[in-house]
Amino acid sequence: MKGEPKPRMAAASKPTINDIARLAGVSKKTVSRVINQSGSLNQDTREKIEAVIRETGYVPNPQARALALGRNFLIGLVHDNPNAQMILNMQQGILDALRDTEFAMVVQPVNRSSPSLIDDMREFIVRQRLYGVVILPPISENDAVAQMCAEVGCRYVRMGSAVLDDSAHMVASNDRDAVRDATRFLIEQGHRNIAIVTGPQGFRSAAERLAGFEDALAEAKIKLPRSHRAGGEYTFESGLAATEQLLDISPRPTAIFASNDEMAAAVLYAARMRGIMVPDELSILGFDDTPIAARLWPPLTTVRWPIVAMGRSAAHKLIASAVSGIDLDNEPSEFLSTLVRRGSVAPPKQ
């Protein structure tokens, strides 16, 4: 019954583990061992097999492994809506980490306000048998999501603007510190009448950025009247509306911190519509350093966070157990943001 499998090695069809075993004159299991670098095996046989693998260009079939292991070599990226550039940078970071591994990245947008959010995510994870998942804010701020991941046995890393989980499950920027520093810069430039366009309710990042802003003002003993806080939703349109309120204040603020660049662009736009000179009559500070920041006139002073590096680190945390060469101890959980000084901030001119 030793019916030799027909050498139907059409150039198109990839070789299987059986082909390798046959060519190397060993059993499948032995080949499996060198693939998984597991178990102890003779140096000669290993080299022999490795040679055959190189020659044939054999690559293990991920689907078969997935079936056998009950787990896929897929990393999921779950996001809601945040800005396009952030998601794409995140993708780039993740893919950086996945390069030259057998992992691939699947992207899944979800609706954070849907009552079935948790179920949708579970469905996605379980169905695709994800190896791990990277969760972007604001969904990452939801502890129930993290718990669900743990329950279904899926690795996860949350990305956020503050440390919400232990180091193995978190990559965080420190928005509060970053905004504090940036606001200090505003104050150093001589501004005392400073307003803020906040981010949406329920976004941790919005709260962190507001807190950092308040920190700096409190340090300098500058009061923050209720009128100087206008609520935005991280969108251009909401930034426009918020700015209208702020520019009606008398005396008009000499500087506005917008909690993200999208809204900072709106502040600039609104100022232009009113003929207000930037930065002479109004300084503007943003957050994110999206591409738009450098393309506006004047270019935007803003806070840059290392999102690509964070994405890379997140993926590393997820796949470390399956890929050699990743030193988890060197994989940070906290990332520092930096102030990028451009033209939109200057001392106030009275």
Add this chain to the structure above:
Amino acid sequence: MKGEPKPRMAAASKPTINDIARLAGVSKKTVSRVINQSGSLNQDTREKIEAVIRETGYVPNPQARALALGRNFLIGLVHDNPNAQMILNMQQGILDALRDTEFAMVVQPVNRSSPSLIDDMREFIVRQRLYGVVILPPISENDAVAQMCAEVGCRYVRMGSAVLDDSAHMVASNDRDAVRDATRFLIEQGHRNIAIVTGPQGFRSAAERLAGFEDALAEAKIKLPRSHRAGGEYTFESGLAATEQLLDISPRPTAIFASNDEMAAAVLYAARMRGIMVPDELSILGFDDTPIAARLWPPLTTVRWPIVAMGRSAAHKLIASAVSGIDLDNEPSEFLSTLVRRGSVAPPKQ
């Protein structure tokens, strides 16, 4: 510490086809038939099985199907670099089409100038056993890529700025017509001294947009001196450099068409640096209608192409054979772009 953590399956480990078969009192194959809506089977047994499936919340394991079918239910998105918003909109369109199907989307960036581009893509497709792949420009313009897909038996749809393939394998915008119309608008406004910042060599879209520009000028018997064509690379920086050349021309052009918004933003930026008023002294026309276009001051008049719809259509073409409810005859291959008139174009003021 590289021990494989055991997949601690959630308490409610998902039912398999065997469970369904047992509960319904039929064979696996019969269950398989209702899942795949294939073959002819008794109405009663079908309903019986469907009821069991509903009750148990059974979902077929995609990995097992992938193994058995030799093909995964994954749609790949292959892109090089184009702008972030375009890729993300494309993703959105594809995911729209994939919603409520068993398909997922995996994203793969590649390097178009790598000598191993074809091999890299083949590796990706074959390894993941992709069901189909959406290829973005400029890679999509490479016929060898399409041929490789056909060779490995992977469905593909190319996205591009002109029809390069048959309707089943192509979603195309019509950049030439769109730019011709947009340039006509410039001419109608009274401009005769018009310059262009072109896109990179070898990009079909760049050639198409230039051709449309030339069409309109020729119609109006306006000459296009060599000096009025500055070469860009679709990047902000290249746009800056190109604009410097153009603004040195005497008499200075009263209008500039930039082959994408990124470079149009650069034209505006360069004009501001020189204190040139837009649109009074210089009209600017862009292409893409990326978010930045509406956020600049003045907001950019530009050409919008329906990229989300194109992504949706591309995915539909790929999965039509596996998903019911897609009418391929209604799935267009050519998409019309429209001119979005905003503030950056006005009649020239002498």
Add this chain to the structure above:
DNA sequence: TTGTATGCGTTATCAA
């Protein structure tokens, strides 16, 4: 150190 037999969840081939 290596091999055998079996399972993973599904589809495909035949026969009933």
Add this chain to the structure above:
DNA sequence: TTGATAACGCATACAA
């Protein structure tokens, strides 16, 4: 119209 049974490619107890 249905059902045994054999793939699909790999991993893992358990032997040898």
